[in-house]
Amino acid sequence: MQAVLARRDRLGPVAFIGEGRSDRYGALYADVVFAKKHLVDICRADGVTFHSWETFDDVRTGLESLNGIPERVGPERCPGWTRP
Secondary structure (H helix, E strand, O other): OHHHHHHHHHHOOOEEEEOOHHHHHHHHHOOEEEEOOHHHHHHHHHOOOOEEOOOHHHHHHHHHOOOOOOOOOOOOOOOOOOOO
16 A cells, blocks of 8 residues: 555556455555456455456556546545554
């Protein structure tokens, strides 16, 4: 999550590509999410819109087909998460 927020602050919209449980909070705060394996179920449970992917060609094609960058899907602050 912090990596996504830091990149957005510095560089703008973030596309997040992941597949596992450790990717949950990064996906929650990204502008565009590409998910596979366990992250698909997590995104569905959290209400995160995502694009499925198997190869990085799928990600490239997905990014090229976007009509603009969607707004991030997550809340302003992650419940239960605080920055020191």
